[in-house]
Amino acid sequence: MENIRNKDTRPMMDLVAKKVFSNTEVTAQFVRDLLDLPVTNVKILDGTQIHAKPYKELLPYVTHVDVLAELDDGTQVIIEIQVAMQVDFIKRLWLYICEQVSQNLDEYKKEGVNTHYLSQELIPVYAIAITEKPYFNDNRAIHSFSMRDDNNCEELKVKFKGIEEKRNLVRMVFLEIEKYTENTTENYKKVRWIEFFGNKPFTHEPENIMKQADSIINPREWTKEEKSMFDERRRDFDGYYAHLAYVKEEKEQALEQGIEQGRLSTVVNLVKKGIITKEDACEELGVSVQKFEKYL
Template structure:
């Protein structure tokens, strides 16, 4: 089965933010993925989009930052990741913790009673839509909760006037490359794998999904949006091409060793420095671990500090 849309990638930064600015689409996505009872959703963050002359290489670490707030007080962070990063899960945890802390600080400013802060503190969840696989196995949708180790009892919390407890923590990964037509998950969830993976729908889409699909139709975009999308796509293609080259260089062994005898020593040292720069940059961007870099450079992890 071919792609639904030939000229657009649904998990591009600009496209994702355009999709979730539609609060009806955002609400349905959150309800489907998290099984949350909610009647409305409000986009709190997610309007910030790259400018045409932005530095994708440095900006890309914060490419998507979407925060949706539901009428039942829950907040959902939606993150999209195109390339696999070693520290992506750490980054998700940092985003989640920061949002909880920000909520506490806001409540401190608005609430006189200290107990009211804890009463009104909302749960924060994360949806991670990833274009590369992070977990073993064939499951395309992975849901993580906090549960008691031996009894498997889920940890929940009350929020304000809600009579039902809500999960204290919920992180859902949608691994797009694991999508298969034969997946047995609830189709309300599967259809979002099809949507963001740009697959043909295996069931008739409802009105909300049709509405979301219409947002992917470039004919409905303004001239400014089209120009921005073209420029961002060009920059990102260049970035990924450069990264792929750097990763290939980093994997190659002996960039500075095993060269033909007689080459100038200075040239060999220059290539060794180039290899070092590539490895350090990949480490800083989270694409390889400190252990891998240390092994490549034949040094200890502690010795890496002098290069960072």
Template sequence: MEERHKNIKPIYDLVVKKVFCNEAVALQFVQDIFELPAKSAKLIGGDKIFLANSNVEDDFNIAVDILVELDNHAQVIIEVQLAKQAFFTNRIWAYLCKQVNDNIERLKQNENERHAIYKKLPPVYVAAIVDRNYFEGEEAISTFLIKEETSNTELKMYVDNDIKEMPLLKIVFLELKKYKPELKESYNKVRWLEFFGNKQYTNEPGEVIDQADDLLNVRNWTKEEKDMYDERTRQLDHQWATYAYAREEGIEYGMAQGIEQGREEGRAEGIEYGMEQAVITLMKNGHISPEVAAEQLKVNIENLDKYL
């Protein structure tokens, strides 16, 4: 299927930040994906396309891509992931827990009574837009809730003085690679797969999605935004090109080692050794993360030391 935009990737983190800086777009996304009765949304984190929203150390940066607050005080983290990470679910949990803790600390500063802190503590939800598949099955949109094991009763909470209960936890994965035009999900949700997956729309996407598409028009960007996007694109292209080159080098090296040994098992071992060295070199040079390296080597991240 032909891409809607030839010169822009909607899934790049810089672009996603720019899209959700439009609060009407952020609100529509939250309403569609989480089915929450929100009337307004305010961006309270990730409002710069060129700066990470973080106040923690660089070596342990768990700053979220986008943080949206709804008029009922509920908060939604929107996280984007291009490459598959072995511990991405753990990372999402860290983001969510940190945000809950930040909310508690903020309320402690403003509330004198402990009871008021719990009363005003908002729920935090997560949307993960991923360009690699994480789950088995063909469902492109997966929603996770907390439910009672036998009765399937969902755990909910009240938000301040709102009379309507809200889910205590909600995590939604949008797996873009699983998109098919014939998906049976509500089109209000499917259109976001089409938007971020750069697919042609199979129905009228609606006015807000049209606004979001307009934000992808590079001609309307500032020079700073264009320069940042070009730099980010060069970085990603270099990273994947380096990985592809190293992979080929590793295979060639492994084949040479195997041929020299003159045994089929030696050839297999040589290829494996060459691949291992290529992955470790990429990680040492900062081209891939330890999580990606662990996944390629099929080991837990804690066991990477034996390759160093």
């Protein structure tokens, strides 16, 4: 039996993750842990609303999985939950960052800021992705990327308006849940979020903020509407994973059939060339001479 922490819910489900990040205390700690920033508080700019899904009648409810949080110093953080494997997901995450930077500059343009001075108004936009599937070919469950010098790995940091210390121009952090192991040696402040969203038992005594996050995903504390949406999405998730299991089984059966067919063709050719006898072929394949002769 799979060792899971919560049997009643899936933290990686979009509306569940959305509910978690609607809590600003939890989001502040999450960003603090993953980006190592001195976050005092956050404001959720996008990600608290619930959307109807217009293009698929089978799914009456869905949430926009992206969360946009603004830190007290103005830094913006995009949080993305990704369940299914998508080849271009990393590029899409980069596009989210670029689009947000562009939107921020458009707001300054509306205020009449001269194009020449727009760079002075630039604020950092970072991204954190929680992915169920692995995207990097190693055993590390946590990856953190920024702009660095090719020779000595010095980080490229600049001064941003309203922020005392210099900051990275770009930060992208990835948590890959499938790579999680209980014996990981990575920073537990970060690993605990893989345990949380991966629905794994906590390997360390959870702090109050993690207990608070766990209480948020308890359906017993939800409204009637939230429970209805959760039930709809859980049925969809169950159907999705059942479909994946079916496809996997079909592929395995097709592979086995292909291997067996190839083996049969090889043995038949050996008999036709006189390399082995029909009796030897039948013994190899485990069939009668009468049945084997149908393939000749």
